[in-house]
Amino acid sequence: xxxxxxxxxxxxxxxxxxxxxxxxxxxxxxxxxxxxxxxxxxxxxxxxxxxxxxxxxxxxxxxxxxxxxxxxxxxxxxxxxxxxxxxxxxxxxxxxxxxxxxxxxxxxxxxxxxxxxxxxxxxxxxxxxxxxxxxxxxxxxxxxxxxxxxxxxxxxxxxxxxxxxxxxxxxxxxxxxxxxxxxxxxxxxxxxxxxxxxxxxxxxxxxxxxxxxxxxxxxxxxxxxxxxxxxxxxxxxxxxxxxxxxxxxxxxxxxxxxxxxxxxxxxxxxxxxxxxxxxxx
Amino acid sequence: xxxxxxxxxxxxxxxxxxxxxxxxxxxxxxxxxxxxxxxxxxxxxxxxxxxxxxxxxxxxxxxxxxxxxxxxxxxxxxxxxxxxxxxxxxxxxxxxxxxxxxxxxxxxxxxxxxxxxxxxxxxxxxxxxxxxxxxxxxxxxxxxxxxxxxxxxxxxxxxxxxxxxxxxxxxxxxxxxxxxxxxxxxxxxxxxxxxxxxxxxxxxxxxxxxxxxxxxxxxxxxxxxxxxxxxxxxxxxxxxxxxxxxxxxxxxxxxxxxxxxxxxxxxxxxxxxxxxxxxxx
Numbered sequence: 001x002x003x004x005x006x007x008x009x010x011x012x013x014x015x016x017x018x019x020x021x022x023x024x025x026x027x028x029x030x031x032x033x034x035x036x037x038x039x040x041x042x043x044x045x046x047x048x049x050x051x052x053x054x055x056x057x058x059x060x061x062x063x064x065x066x067x068x069x070x071x072x073x074x075x076x077x078x079x080x081x082x083x084x085x086x087x088x089x090x091x092x093x094x095x096x097x098x099x100x101x102x103x104x105x106x107x108x109x110x111x112x113x114x115x116x117x118x119x120x121x122x123x124x125x126x127x128x129x130x131x132x133x134x135x136x137x138x139x140x141x142x143x144x145x146x147x148x149x150x151x152x153x154x155x156x157x158x159x160x161x162x163x164x165x166x167x168x169x170x171x172x173x174x175x176x177x178x179x180x181x182x183x184x185x186x187x188x189x190x191x192x193x194x195x196x197x198x199x200x201x202x203x204x205x206x207x208x209x210x211x212x213x214x215x216x217x218x219x220x221x222x223x224x225x226x227x228x229x230x231x232x233x234x235x236x237x238x239x240x241x242x243x244x245x246x247x248x249x250x251x252x253x254x255x256x257x258x259x260x261x262x263x264x265x266x267x268x269x270x271x272x273x274x275x276x277x278x279x280x281x
Numbered sequence: 282x283x284x285x286x287x288x289x290x291x292x293x294x295x296x297x298x299x300x301x302x303x304x305x306x307x308x309x310x311x312x313x314x315x316x317x318x319x320x321x322x323x324x325x326x327x328x329x330x331x332x333x334x335x336x337x338x339x340x341x342x343x344x345x346x347x348x349x350x351x352x353x354x355x356x357x358x359x360x361x362x363x364x365x366x367x368x369x370x371x372x373x374x375x376x377x378x379x380x381x382x383x384x385x386x387x388x389x390x391x392x393x394x395x396x397x398x399x400x401x402x403x404x405x406x407x408x409x410x411x412x413x414x415x416x417x418x419x420x421x422x423x424x425x426x427x428x429x430x431x432x433x434x435x436x437x438x439x440x441x442x443x444x445x446x447x448x449x450x451x452x453x454x455x456x457x458x459x460x461x462x463x464x465x466x467x468x469x470x471x472x473x474x475x476x477x478x479x480x481x482x483x484x485x486x487x488x489x490x491x492x493x494x495x496x497x498x499x500x501x502x503x504x505x506x507x508x509x510x511x512x513x514x515x516x517x518x519x520x521x522x523x524x525x526x527x528x529x530x531x532x533x534x535x536x537x538x539x540x541x542x543x544x545x546x547x548x549x550x551x552x553x554x555x556x557x558x559x560x561x562x
Contacts, residue, residue: 003476029512038508046452099350100397116381120538123500129510141514167457176448178514178522196356219404219459227319229410231310233459241459255400256338 022138026268028129038134040127044097047134054188055094056135060108062128062142062269064121066256068102068113074145075104082107100124114256118217121256122263129267141192148254149223152246154207158200160193161213164257167222169214169248171256184262208256211251215258223253292383303419307549308411321408325378331344336375337416341389343409343423343550347537349383349394355426356385356392363388381405395537399498402537402559403544408550418503422473423550429535430504433527435488439481441474442494445538448503450495450529454543492532496539504534 032038039046063078065071077093084107094103095112101124102113112128114121132140150157163171164186173184193210200208220228224238243254313319320327344359346352356372365388375384376393382405383394393409395402413421431438444452445467454465474491481489501509505519526534 027510029507029509031507031512031516035508099348115396115398116404117396117398117403119398119498119500120396121403122498123397125507126501126511133510152524168460175502176498178505178518179525180451182513217400217403217457219400220407221456224459226312227316227409228310229308229414230407230544231312232463234313237459244460254486264513 017074023268024136024138025129025140027133028266032130038130040131042098042100042123043095043103043127043131045095045127045131052131052135056105056110056131057137057139058108059105059110059132059135060140062110062132062140063114063145064112064114064124064142064260065129065145066114066116066147071102071111071113071147072104075106075109078109078111079106081102082109088090101245116219117255118215118259122259125260129263129269132269133267140269142264143192143196146254146256148213148252150252151242151250153209153251156207158208159189159210159213159252160196160200160207160208160210161257161261162190162193162210163187163213164213164261165250166258167214167216169212169245169250171212173262175188175259185265185266186258186261188261209251212249213257214245214250214253216253216255219255289388294382305417305419305448306410306413306421308414309547311412319411321412323379323381323404324376324384324408324412326376326408326412333412333416337386337391337412337418339389340391340413340416340418341421342388343391343413343421344426345393345395345405345409345423345541346426347372347395347397347428349425352392352394353385356387356390359392360387363390387455398536399496399540401520403540406541406544410550413550414548421550423545424477425537425541427535427537428492429532429533432523432531434490434532437488439487439489440494440533441477441481441489442469442538442542443469443471443474443491445494445496445542446529446531447539448495448497449482450493450526450531452493454539456540456543466546467539467542468546469542490532493530494538495526495531495534497534497536500536 037046037048039049047054047256063071063074065074072093075087079086079088079091086106091104092107094105095101101115101214104111112124114124148159150159153159164173165171166173171186172188175182175184196211197208200206216222221230223231224233224241225231226238318327318329320330326333344352344355346355349384353374357369358368360369360372367387372385372387382396385392393405395405418432434440445454446452447454452467454467456463456465478489478491481487496544497503500506502511502513505514505522506512507516507519514550
């Protein structure tokens with residue numbers, strides 16, 4: 001799939017946003033276009049070593065999730081669903097040269113793993129957004145798929161996130177830039193949420209709802225778990241916190257949604273939403 | 282290596298800290314000892330499914346790092362250095378049942394990957410500390426080994442962290458517990474730092490220093506990189522920030538040290554330090 005670009009590095013030119021009627025993925029970095037080469041270090045890809053428009057130009061859907069194995073399984077599932085001619089064995093990890101993330105492509109669908117937590121998905125998103133930008137992708141929908149802890153809902157319910165909130169139930173992502181704190185919006189695309197919700201109705205026994213998703217920096221103390229190495233709160237305090245979260249509209253908890261919403265929103269991946277299947281809580 | 286415990290789950294009893302003269306790894310969670318079973322979900326281990334004291338009771342050194350491949354390479358290197366009889370092929374990933382982390386054991390040395398960023402290492406540390414506690418390990422030294430960006434030092438220099446600081450150069454880790462922010466100390470063991478520093482003198486051409494390590498939540502905007510998908514600061518602002526960091530004693534930047542220092546310090550892994558080899562910055 002990879003191929004070396006022989007002469008010019010056309011994907012680095014700044015003409016991407018001039019096309020009419022198409023929504024291009026854009027970066028918000030004035031330095032990027034003046035760079036001779038952009039190395040997507042954690043994806044083991046680059047603008048000089050790979051022909052990114054040829055490899056990824058047709059991407060329309062990006063699905064991301066924490067676990068590498070699950071993203072591979074998802075890509076193989078999509079391959080089957082799309083009925084593509086390419087042999088299943090040809091769907092190989094595009095990022096095999098690094099053990100940071102895994103990436104699979106089948107037709108217009110790109111599946112990538114992002115590890116666990118805000119910093120881990122943030123590195124991947126920086127490089128993914130640059131990849132889609134260099135590849136001149138347009139009208140891209142990105143969906144995060146993952147497990148999560150449900151609040152006040154039956155296990156197995158799928159939650160489609162309308163807005164991601166932080167540990168204080170606020171719809172914001174606090175990004176530290178150098179030593180400044182910048183607050184970013186975490187709203188997700190409403191139209192896509194409704195579209196996904198309508199899809200769910202077509203599948204029998206597929207309990208689905210639209211709600212807020214809370215994103216924490218920690219799996220144990222941050223999510224009220226009583227079985228971590230450290231636990232300084234009572235069962236009552238935990239239940240009180242989860243009840244207040246429910247009252248604020250939170251239906252599930254995970255660890256990546258705020259930065260996902262903030263970064264995709266800033267870079268023109270407007271048609272996006274997270275879709276999460278809660279497990280026990 | 283794994284074996285099923287037939288009758289009682291003795292590792293769950295609360296008699297670990299009563300031995301004299303040994304420093305046991307301890308948890309700070311009053312709920313843990315009353316639990317019938319403790320499942321270390323992200324490590325694919327548990328107190329009922331595995332004989333943790335038999336598997337891990339002799340562990341004296343734990344080395345952690347971001348990349349799974351590097352931790353495997355490190356375990357194989359240690360195996361050779363220790364001159365152990367066990368065949369190299371027998372050093373298998375103990376966490377093979379999950380793709381979240383990798384774990385290798387050779388003699389008294391345990392090597393574990395932790396992914397990237399504070400939330401990812403935090404999940405691993407919660408479960409690692411519980412594992413060492415259940416296995417009744419004592420006098421354990423834990424060392425984080427990783428790449429990092431150096432500030433004002435030659436590439437290739439090894440930085441032994443004396444104290445981990447946050448993006449504001451403060452020696453603290455702010456842990457969100459439910460919706461409260463708790464500040465924890467990030468000091469690392471002084472004696473071990475000096476011991477490691479003395480070791481470095483015995484190796485020719487091994488430039489090493491003791492300094493502060495800055496831990497950020499983000500690789501691009503948080504560390505002043507000009508090549509992310511988002512960049513809102515000037516080259517001058519970046520340089521000013523890095524100069525201020527240097528003046529505050531920071532010699533390198535990475536993404537895990539504050540929570541590593543805070544959690545290990547709280548749980549009796551007192552003899553610890555991070556050792557980091559900076560790359561270009």
